[in-house]
Amino acid sequence: MKLLELLGYFNYWVFAITLVIGLYAVISKANLIKKLIGLSIFQSAVFLMYITMDKVEGGTAPIIQAGVKDQIYSNPLPQVLILTAIVVGVSTLALGLAIVVRINERYGTIEEHEILDAD
């Protein structure tokens, strides 16, 4: 039972580890596209944390069916927040990539230190 209780936190650990993997890519990689990939991993980790919070034991997806009584539903609110955030995430990512493409055209490189040297 003790072990099962600990495993209840496993999602949060995965969240923490994925989050820092993304952060590591953002701070230690010089390649701008790699940085953006890291950023999107970071973002996914946050999504995972929100969705972890919505789960209720014995619950099911919050789609209420007529005639079903005493069904436990998981929390729909975090799902709404993350659903919209995913689509907004891809649009802002595209904006970032567009800027990277322009940087590449101007400087001929997408490595951060080479861009700084060129300036």
Place this chain on the structure above:
Amino acid sequence: MIFVFALFLLTLLVITAIAIVRAENLFVSVMLTSIFSLLMAANFFILDAADVALTEAAVGAGITTVIFLSALALTAEREKRRAGGQLIALAAVGILASLIIYASFDKPRLGDPEAPVHQHVAPWYLEKTPEYIDIPNVVTAILSSYRGYDTLGEVFVVFTACIGVLFILGVKPPEQPADRTAESGGLRHHLIPQVVGRLLVPFIVLFGLYTQFHGEYGPGGGFQAGAIVATGVILYALLEGEGEALRAVPRSVLLGLVVGGALLFGAVGVVCMLMGGAFLDYSVLSADPVWGQQLGIIIIEAGVGMAVCGALLSIFHAFAARQSQP
């Protein structure tokens, strides 16, 4: 049983994330990102978030990958090695990870019904939705009605990002080497992708429309539908070449979808005000408040679907057009 499966998926997720960061070939990284998203979608599904899983699968595994690949085609594919700094970065993120894991022990256990997040407005939403809105999918009800302001804001963020990409990539590119092909012919000369893809495109678009109009009853809605339809058209563009796809769905139609979708959403809010209600209070749209809510939700979901589909396709074409310019 599902619990063990979740552990397995989460472990794979971490391994994939590490592989993404370690891979030096960016193409490999991007392909792994697609797998990462698919694993993430499976996890969301296990955690009862069917709508989010559908969105993540369509957007994360589909569209994000394509946009990354088109950006890669315009830049370099290999990452250059850089010396130094890694150890400090590793130490910093290591400390951060241990702090978060330490803090996680104060969080409620996974699935705890007594967790604070389940005590606030969520029970009210679940209890009152059948009475006020009477549609089965509570996620859609919250998204379009109770938190309509949020969704309107998100649609305008997508709209703004799309306009931003069009402006940034709209300027004339500098002189490029002449060996680039004038227009990409897609996979026209590859038989198997051609046959399979051609079969898939109509079904993907059909599924997108189903997701759009069935969003009140099952998992789905404008955000997912927009992304799925966009995926279908992008697949067509990959198969037949970008020019063919633009002949099927021209740029002006795409811009019309983006602007029209966002305006439709806002217009419903204004109509609500003109009919004596608050902004985005759909109850006044009809004599029967419940039917008014449903009508409002159907219209704004259509607006969301149009805006998302148009925005994602415009972004894709903005990247693709830059590739094929001489």
